[in-house]
Amino acid sequence: MDRIPILRMGNFLLVTIQVDLYDRLAQNLESDLVQMVSKTEAKGVLIDISALSIVDSFMGRIIGNIGSVSKIMDAETVVVGMQPAVAITLIELGLELKGVHTALNVERGMQLLKEKILVEDSEPDDE
């Protein structure tokens, strides 16, 4: 009830948002994520919103913040599972989800993250 669980999947972190966030919960999520990214040196964050039937600008801001903060910590963020009605509404609302990628589901999201990281790690380093 107080904190949203963050799962670790290899190099990535997965957050599944299933309840409507309110201020305190959202703030906790942000700080928890930052801590986890730092601690695990995660390269990617997946935010699963497939259970959300409403995404308003408040939620949009949270997602945007997570994206920005993760980026600073050198992690990419992917939002997955957006419901069609939500996508249509967000466009009409004029809400841009800047700084985050989007994918159809967790599987595709992880694929996307792996590709992004591959591109970044293409330095000729023999590690």
Next chain:
Amino acid sequence: MQFEIAKTLQKKRKQVLEFWMQNQLKDESLREDLMSNDELRKESDELLNSLLDALTDNNIADIQSSDFDSLTEIISGISITRARQGFSPKETGNYIFSLREALLQTLHNDFKGDANDLLNATLQVVKLVDGLAAVTFDTFIKGREEVILRQTDEITEISTPVIRVWDGILALPIIGTLDSARTQVVMENLLVEIVNSGSSIAILDISGVPAVDSLVAQHLIKTVSATRLMGAECIISGIRPEIAQTVVHLGIDLSNIVTKATLASALRYAFTLLKLEVKKSTKSEAL
């Protein structure tokens, strides 16, 4: 002496019906193809009974009276059915007007009073039936509107198919003007299909869209943006040279959308995005 219109008409019920049927059958515009004379008689009988049962000397000039509720319901039903069956408004109106004639004919035949009384009685009947005619026209129009709305929905459904042209690739040939209502349908159908098929590429072919102005371009851009939120990518194909010119002259910015001239080239591009190659088979068997 107060002429008792209601009582007279009720007594002469059979005569009214006969006059009415005669009037209808006399009419050249009778639609025997849409309704048999027997059905017509049955319907007229039912309507007449409803009218005469409710009629009293108090409510005679007032169709709004609640005494006539079941009558207006019956006539509304008849009118809507006629609208759906393809009767013209005039034909449906004549149905009521021939009834009026029949009522008046019956009254005049039976009249035992002076000219003034007859005039009053006539006016009251006329007023009543006119009210009935108004209800008829109203519901007739509603019936037609229902047909139009239903057809519009059907057309919208048919004209926005979403086709799975390949694993992971959807094609939407958009035919006709792309207005705001249409865009909603396109977006909904497309996004739902993306989820259902797990597609990652959608090709919007607009060769069937007659004109692209800033509004249409806005609708297209919205569709592309919504698709991206679902983690898929959009290619717009079927751009005719005139449209390309219009887009540039209107200053519409399509720079972050991939556009191709034909569906074929869009498909080719989609294959490269998915790292698919189409090669000629090296087997020597003829087709």
Next chain:
Amino acid sequence: MYIVLNKDGMVIEKEQDVVPYRNRVKEFAVKIGMSLVNQTKLITAASELVRNMLKYANGGATTIEVISKGRENGIRLKFEDKGPGIPDVAKAMTDGFSTGKSLGLGLPGAKRLSSEFDIKSTVGKGTTVTLIKWKNG
């Protein structure tokens, strides 16, 4: 004017009131058979406005009504607050998002999601926003 077929009201005082309010709106929308996309638009617009009320006016009163314009039904939502009011309503109704700025009060967005939208505001007295979403958009 429109015929009111059903009516409900909710006072918004704290953030925890937002979700129950949204659920109430959803109930009404579902009852008149509104499509999922239109429901989503309606509830999202309502969410924006109710959060505005909390943020700038410490809450306010809302009403939810089912209305009819003859051949179609719709939902009408009203948001009344006694907050500071909006000095330049016209400016608040212009989009800032195309220039990359924040959504501000989110009013133009909420308007785009509605069928009909009205806003009246007096500085120092408060703001009233009324929006209608017809069943078929």
